[in-house]
Amino acid sequence: MRDSVLPPHSGGSHIQKEYKEGEPFDWRNVHDVFTWSKSGQVNMAYECIDRHVNAGKGAHRALYYIGKGKAITYTYHELQSEVSRWANVLRRYGVGKGDYVFVFLPKHPYGYIAMLAAIRIGAVVGPLFEAFMEEAVKDRINDCEGKYLITDQSFMDRVNKEEIPSLRHIFTTDSGNDTTEISIVEEARVESSFSEVEWVDLEDGLNIHYTSGSTGKPKGIIHAHRNMIQQYQTGRWVLDLHENDVYWCTAHPGWVTGTVYGVFAPLLNGVTVVIHGGRFSAEAWYQVLEEAGVTVWYSAPTAFRMLQAEGEDLQKKFDLSSLRHILSVGEPLNPEVIYWAYETLGLRIHDTWWMTETGAQLIANVPTRTIKPGSMGRPIPGIEVSILDEEGSPLPAFETGHLAIRTSWPSIMKEVWKNKQKFNSYFPYGEDWYIAGDLAYLDEDGYVFFQGRSDDMINSSGERIGPFEVESKLIEHPAIKEAGVIGKPDDVRGEIVKAFVTINHGYDWGEELFKEVRLFVKDKLAAHAAPREIEVLEELPKTQISGKLLRRELKKREQERATFSS
Ligand code: WTA
Numbered sequence: 001m002r003d004s005v006l007p008p009h010s011g012g013s014h015i016q017k018e019y020k021e022g023e024p025f026d027w028r029n030v031h032d033v034f035t036w037s038k039s040g041q042v043n044m045a046y047e048c049i050d051r052h053v054n055a056g057k058g059a060h061r062a063l064y065y066i067g068k069g070k071a072i073t074y075t076y077h078e079l080q081s082e083v084s085r086w087a088n089v090l091r092r093y094g095v096g097k098g099d100y101v102f103v104f105l106p107k108h109p110y111g112y113i114a115m116l117a118a119i120r121i122g123a124v125v126g127p128l129f130e131a132f133m134e135e136a137v138k139d140r141i142n143d144c145e146g147k148y149l150i151t152d153q154s155f156m157d158r159v160n161k162e163e164i165p166s167l168r169h170i171f172t173t174d175s176g177n178d179t180t181e182i183s184i185v186e187e188a189r190v191e192s193s194f195s196e197v198e199w200v201d202l203e204d205g206l207n208i209h210y211t212s213g214s215t216g217k218p219k220g221i222i223h224a225h226r227n228m229i230q231q232y233q234t235g236r237w238v239l240d241l242h243e244n245d246v247y248w249c250t251a252h253p254g255w256v257t258g259t260v261y262g263v264f265a266p267l268l269n270g271v272t273v274v275i276h277g278g279r280f281s282a283e284a285w286y287q288v289l290e291e292a293g294v295t296v297w298y299s300a301p302t303a304f305r306m307l308q309a310e311g312e313d314l315q316k317k318f319d320l321s322s323l324r325h326i327l328s329v330g331e332p333l334n335p336e337v338i339y340w341a342y343e344t345l346g347l348r349i350h351d352t353w354w355m356t357e358t359g360a361q362l363i364a365n366v367p368t369r370t371i372k373p374g375s376m377g378r379p380i381p382g383i384e385v386s387i388l389d390e391e392g393s394p395l396p397a398f399e400t401g402h403l404a405i406r407t408s409w410p411s412i413m414k415e416v417w418k419n420k421q422k423f424n425s426y427f428p429y430g431e432d433w434y435i436a437g438d439l440a441y442l443d444e445d446g447y448v449f450f451q452g453r454s455d456d457m458i459n460s461s462g463e464r465i466g467p468f469e470v471e472s473k474l475i476e477h478p479a480i481k482e483a484g485v486i487g488k489p490d491d492v493r494g495e496i497v498k499a500f501v502t503i504n505h506g507y508d509w510g511e512e513l514f515k516e517v518r519l520f521v522k523d524k525l526a527a528h529a530a531p532r533e534i535e536v537l538e539e540l541p542k543t544q545i546s547g548k549l550l551r552r553e554l555k556k557r558e559q560e561r562a563t564f565s566s
Contacts, residue, residue: 025381041199048267067277081193086117097122122198129254212466220417235265330462335373359411392429458487
């Protein structure tokens with residue numbers, strides 16, 4: 001019989017030494033960690049790099065890249081020099097405070113340097129997922145009229161310059177064959193390794209991430225430099241980062257986890273950040289854990305499930321004894337996976353919950369707490385959670401309702417780009433409560449149990465997909481008349497994208513057309529958005545009065561089918 005709870009870590013964590021469970025926590029305590037300029041201002045990039053160099057830790061390893069070819073290392077001092085050189089190039093081409101700089105690069109140190117250089121000079125960075133195709137890239141940059149893009153020549157066939165008129169300069173990380181692009185690596189070589197920091201206010205813009213909901217195109221969520229407070233502190237208390245840790249977050253910075261917990265939180269805590277390029281393979285991932293000697297590992301349930309499916313024989317080939325702390329985010333973490341890690345690695349997986357909009361973790365299994373498999377954990381110190389009914393009144397334990405967070409916390413989004421209405425929609429019951437859009441219940445100890453989304457957003461392998469964006473793309477294909485897209489439950493990916501469509505006259509539905517339509521979405525948007533299943537219907541379910549698509553009906557249909565077939 002498996003235990004229904006897993007006991008806390010044996011000692012040594014920061015939170016154990018610094019916090020007594022149940023005590024109130026004041027986020028202002030964290031302010032002392034940072035360097036404040038004479039004008040009382042800050043800069044995230046400075047806190048991530050210069051603060052450590054100034055404290056005599058310049059020789060400490062900051063980045064450790066394992067990918068194609070030889071491993072690449074940057075010490076904090078080298079990172080400071082390189083970021084400064086890039087910052088000087090960007091400045092020379094007119095990039096300045098408040099400008100939007102998009103970064104479209106693979107998982108590679110250049111992506112980190114690009115982001116930190118832009119932030120150093122006060123620009124707002126917009127990381128793009130490396131697998132985005134032409135339209136996904138275009139929509140995002142056009143939406144906030146981005147002026148600058150840092151990318152790689154091999155990505156340029158997905159950047160349609162003619163259709164992004166706001167772009168003033170494109171920088172590439174390799175020598176360009178097109179004279180209109182600026183080779184930032186080459187130009188940085190001749191720059192000084194010193195650059196002035198642009199001091200900014202805590203409230204000034206830091207980054208923009210486009211994220212999906214159930215309606216409309218992805219929205220630009222803008223975050224401010226004040227995020228450093230909570231990102232530093234969760235890096236310390238939830239990730240439990242100690243100076244000598246070798247830390248690996250498997251997410252690409254195009255997703256919020258890859259930026260916040262792949263770049264900011266670990267660097268704010270002065271640890272060594274592992275970067276691994278390339279796609280998922282169980283063998284390659286175990287290899288990275290062993291070769292880099294990873295001590296703290298932050299990944300997602302789908303990846304853990306895929307590793308589990310590869311079996312223990314593969315895992316046993318690797319020396320994973322350096323691992324000390326494992327965390328998960330992005331989608332429900334099934335108890336099965338927690339037990340797998342506990343039994344094969346002797347470690348608990350610590351689930352964490354947050355969203356692009358929240359800017360940092362809010363609910364988590366911190367090292368000192370008992371884990372209840374199936375629960376995401378409890379609110380971290382300084383955060384208050386409630387479950388509200390449809391009227392906005394708190395519900396008792398074990399009743400499912402809207403997951404709500406009491407405002408405000410340091411890393412809450414600053415705004416939704418040019419969309420006050422969307423911003424306000426997160427606060428339907430007044431400004432005291434932020435409504436996540438997730439459904440959940442609390443148990444008698446305040447542990448939060450995720451129950452699903454209250455809207456139609458799809459979560460496949462932890463990636464957030466808006467059905468509207470996929471539906472819009474599907475109907476651009478000449479064979480498709482109408483489309484309704486839902487998340488279909490899946491054992492490995494949590495959900496897969498499933499489309500229901502009606503077909504135009506003259507088209508024969510079959511394997512060939514299915515492949516063509518799937519590829520159409522994949523080539524224009526991104527592979528993860530392309531439906532894995534497409535089912536043809538005579539008619540899509542709609543509301544009688546307004547003719548609005550009823551995705552709920554499609555979901556119900558799918559669920560009933562699953563029940564009958566199992
Ligand atoms: C979901 C990712 C279950 C949730 C950091 C949320 C989770 C959305 C968990 C945000 C978790 C995140 N268990 N579901 N531990 N963490 N989610 O913006 O539905 O990409 O609203 O941020 O992912 O996704 P986003």
